[in-house]
């Protein structure tokens with residue numbers, strides 16, 4: 001049976017979901033909703049459907065098997081309040097909400113439902129990242145000690161209503177953007193953070209922009225150092241005025257036995273073992289390989305094929321009745337780390353989590 005999906009919010013990310021769902025076997029987008037007329041038109045052009053201006057009318061009128069929520073961060077709490085009242089599996093874009101308090105309200109509202117809620121964390125599903133995590137799990141680096149994540153990229157894109165320019169709406173850059181990296185840190189270290197220190201600021205981007213009379217106030221560069229309960233140290237290096245970079249994301253995992261690193265979009269993965277010497281006597285990575293991603297998947301999304309792989313896993317969960325790969329609790333913890341990093345930047349102080 002083809003699973004029928006309803007998509008709420010059909011801006012940048014909602015359209016990426018629609019295009020990727022078109023590539024996944026056994027699913028079909030059968031309803032879409034967006035408050036913005038221009039984005040409704042785009043969704044209608046992609047799907048051939050008539051889009052609903054109000055998602056509540058969509059929920060009342062349509063027979064669906066799953067919901068995708070890709071509206072702005074500050075709308076997740078109220079939209080989820082209606083969505084969790086249905087019995088449909090839900091995939092909601094990161095961050096789960098823009099504040100910890102809102103995440104907790106959603107978790108409380110969802111506590112009695114049987115159907116799963118999956119928080120979309122696309123970076124987990126990028127093929128080079130998936131492979132890096134497999135290597136760490138296999139013990140390739142030995143005892144994991146350090147994890148470094150660098151994102152050096154272009155400034156925030158334009159969004160409907162410019163919601164990503166105001167921390168009050170997005171949660172701030174550490175929540176909005178970096179929840180991905182905090183989620184990856186928890187996943188890769190297999191531990192939870194105990195303390196973090198962040199230094200950052202808004203030094204280059206959006207300096208003269210205002211939204212409804214309010215000045216844009218989002219951090220555009222930061223270093224965040226995190227101590228994890230199992231003794232692993234992690235660090236994030238974010239720069240959003242660094243589009244002239246070889247790779248946008250670089251992840252390096254180092255343990256007492258070696259190192260695994262990957263880069264995106266180059267899709268390179270290298271593995272080095274301490275003490276490994278090649279025939280020439282050089283100490284080099286043992287392996288450096290290109291992780292292939294289907295060109296079609298690269299074209300239909302901005303996340304290195306990840307949205308497709310995430311949807312295949314979400315569909316399989318619906319079919320088999322399994323658990324979400326990224327739970328509401330994971331979503332909450334990533335927001336909590338982001339909120340702590342925002343506070344650390346403001347207060348110039350380490351935050352105990």
Ligand SMILES: NC(=O)c1ccc[n+]([C@@H]2O[C@H](COP(=O)([O-])OP(=O)(O)OC[C@H]3O[C@@H](n4cnc5c(N)ncnc54)[C@H](O)[C@@H]3O)[C@@H](O)[C@H]2O)c1
Nearest residue numbers: 009011012013014034035036039070071073093094159160
């Ligand atoms: N996983 C990722 O890497 C990634 C990338 C981009 C965006 N996102 C997330 O996806 C979500 C959407 O971001 P975007 O980039 O598509 O923003 P966007 O502004 O391009 O699109 C959001 C859409 O939601 C619509 N909307 C607002 N309120 C609504 C409501 N009450 N009901 C229905 N539609 C509503 C807007 O009109 C707009 O079309 C955000 O939570 C964002 O953080 C995730």
